Amino acid sequence: MTTTSPHSPQALDPRRWPDVARVPGGHLRALVARAVTGYAAARAGVRVHTGPEEPVPGTATSAVGDAPVLWLRDPDAFHRRLAADGLIGFGESYMAGEWDSPDPVALLTRLAEDYENLVPRPLQPLRHVALPRRPPSDRNTRAGARRHISHHYDLSNDLFAVFLDRTMTYSSGLFAEDEPRDRDTLARAQERKIDRLLDGAGVTGGTRLLEIGTGWGELAIRAAHRGARVTTVTLSAEQRDLARERVAGAGVADLVDVELRDYRDVEGSYDAVVSVEMVEAVGERYWPVYFTALDRLVRPGGRVALQSITMEHAMMRASRGSYTWMHKYVFPGGLIPSVTAVEEQLRARTSLTLVDRLSFGRDYADTLRVWREAFTGAADRVGELGFDDTFRRMWFFYLAYCEAGFRSGIIDVEQIIMERAR
Numbered sequence: 350m351t352t353t354s355p356h357s358p359q360a361l362d363p364r365r366w367p368d369v370a371r372v373p374g375g376h377l378r379a380l381v382a383r384a385v386t387g388y389a390a391a392r393a394g395v396r397v398h399t400g401p402e403e404p405v406p407g408t409a410t411s412a413v414g415d416a417p418v419l420w421l422r423d424p425d426a427f428h429r430r431l432a433a434d435g436l437i438g439f440g441e442s443y444m445a446g447e448w449d450s451p452d453p454v455a456l457l458t459r460l461a462e463d464y465e466n467l468v469p470r471p472l473q474p475l476r477h478v479a480l481p482r483r484p485p486s487d488r489n490t491r492a493g494a495r496r497h498i499s500h501h502y503d504l505s506n507d508l509f510a511v512f513l514d515r516t517m518t519y520s521s522g523l524f525a526e527d528e529p530r531d532r533d534t535l536a537r538a539q540e541r542k543i544d545r546l547l548d549g550a551g552v553t554g555g556t557r558l559l560e561i562g563t564g565w566g567e568l569a570i571r572a573a574h575r576g577a578r579v580t581t582v583t584l585s586a587e588q589r590d591l592a593r594e595r596v597a598g599a600g601v602a603d604l605v606d607v608e609l610r611d612y613r614d615v616e617g618s619y620d621a622v623v624s625v626e627m628v629e630a631v632g633e634r635y636w637p638v639y640f641t642a643l644d645r646l647v648r649p650g651g652r653v654a655l656q657s658i659t660m661e662h663a664m665m666r667a668s669r670g671s672y673t674w675m676h677k678y679v680f681p682g683g684l685i686p687s688v689t690a691v692e693e694q695l696r697a698r699t700s701l702t703l704v705d706r707l708s709f710g711r712d713y714a715d716t717l718r719v720w721r722e723a724f725t726g727a728a729d730r731v732g733e734l735g736f737d738d739t740f741r742r743m744w745f746f747y748l749a750y751c752e753a754g755f756r757s758g759i760i761d762v763e764q765i766i767m768e769r770a771r
Contacts, residue, residue, distance in 0.1 A: 354453055355728065355745050357446025358738040366739050369444045378432035386428065389467035393459050395419050404451060417456040423447040437481060440674030444742050457753035464759065481672040489632040489682045491611055495584050497681040502585035507734055512723040514539060517565035520626040520656060521713035521762045530715040532723060543568050549705055549766040550621035550654040552577050559619040559646055561612045562627035566592030573601035582610040613638060618648045625656040630683045633669055636694050644699035644769060653701060653767040660760050662687035679747050685760060695767065705766035713762045714755035721748040
């Protein structure tokens with residue numbers, strides 16, 4: 350299926366996007382990057398098309414069979430960015446409109462499937478020397494965590510409403526096997542995901558539930574409809590305000606407290622704790638604090654239900670110090686954990702034991718596809734909200750990049766249920 354990309358930025362604002370507007374120098378390094386690009390394309394079965402004209406399907410410069418196309422509109426700028434900043438440069442070059450593809454998801458999926466072999470083996474050790482490392486500002490101190498969450502989640506509630514479903518749930522849905530995977534079924538898939546987490550945590554009438562990471566309130570509302578008393582915490586003022594409105598609109602304001610609070614500052618004892626795609630934002634340095642907090646906040650015999658994006662342990666260890674395009678533009682401070690890393694934290698720091706797991710990465714790929722299609726179809730509305738062409742290409746690339754990660758299998762998503770010893 351062909352994927353339509355946003356058009357190239359018409360007027361790139363150098364004040365808003367300084368590193369996208371600036372093309373690095375380095376002619377000799379660009380020659381190396383050009384050679385690596387050719388090597389990677391051959392390894393991954395990608396066809397490279399060069400020139401200002403879009404490749405026409407069925408021609409020698411377009412896809413042959415299932416070979417996706419990397420269309421280099423400005424090869425010199427593309428290779429300079431790749432040489433200077435690796436994958437950060439790759440993403441910035443897309444934001445600048447210097448490369449594209451008739452189907453960016455297919456292209457990114459193919460590259461992800463062979464990511465370990467895209468750089469010639471003699472050059473692989475140099476990646477850790479030449480590519481950017483995480484700056485100190487990327488740490489999730491209390492101030493850093495507030496800044497990082499605000500960077501993403503306080504963009505605009507209206508922006509998220511453009512592509513999310515009616516539940517305003519910003520995490521993977523859980524589709525039924527016998528249903529279509531489209532915008533019409535996504536809301537039910539989100540409700541199914543939430544209900545499975547609440548069931549796993551044992552949430553019923555009278556349950557004292559803590560939610561770490563409010564989102565826009567859907568999980569708290571569904572828990573309250575079961576009769577649970579919910580405390581939910583977030584660092585996003587925009588999310589807090591809309592979540593409170595939605596809680597009141599659902600008629601459960603007497604059962605739900607929405608608080609602007611760091612999880613490290615939560616006190617008390619709860620029957621159950623639920624946290625959906627929050628641990629990825631914690632950062633490895635603070636995993637001990639996070640998992641100790643889970644153990645401290647749930648009563649003996651109580652349950653903790655997490656939903657987390659995961660990656661294989663070896664890949665996590667290899668990427669833990671990397672500073673990526675995703676860190677710079679979308680999710681500062683984060684690191685996707687492995688299940689092994691979660692289990693290590695549980696054994697070393699808690700009395701929690703893992704009692705159930707479910708992985709459903711395909712569902713996340715389809716959730717992201719629905720979001721991407723909705724976002725692309727709402728380009729005019731996104732512009733009305735004050736987001737320029739460069740932002741739209743950035744957001745499209747983010748959604749496509751994540752979708753490709755799940756389609757290739759290099760990342761997954763899991764529900765992980767834990768129980769505290771009595």
